[in-house]
Amino acid sequence: MKGILDRIEDGEKAVILIEEWNKEVIIPKEQLPCGSQLHSWFDLEMKEDHIISITLNQQTTEREQRKTNRLRNKIKSKKQLGSKYKRN
Structure with missing residues (x-):
């Protein structure tokens, strides 16, 4: 199962979102794998609501970052073109 590091709370707690379970x-x-940062993706092994094993998935992290960058650039380029509607 996959999860993403959404945020760090109080400088101590890592909040991991598991989309599959919502x-x-x-x-x-401290339990995060070495090299983890915000929006890192992990391969998780779960038992009930507890993480048994967590591994940084660099390939998914890089792929998702590229998708985010493409969307950001697309939005940015639309802003630069301006509105197709004229102001009065």
């Missing part, structure tokens, strides 16, 4: 799991920040 749920968030909170773990101590």
Whole structure:
């Protein structure tokens, strides 16, 4: 199962979103794999509501970052073109 690091709360708690379950799991920040940062993707092994194993998935992280960058650039380019409607 996959999860994404959504945020760090109080500098101590890592909030991981698990889209498949529409749920968030909170773990101590120290339990994150080395190299983790906001919006990192993980491969998770779960038992009930607890993470048994967490591994950084660099490939998914990079792919999702590229998708985000493409969307951001698309929005930015539309803003630069301006509105097709004239102001009075």
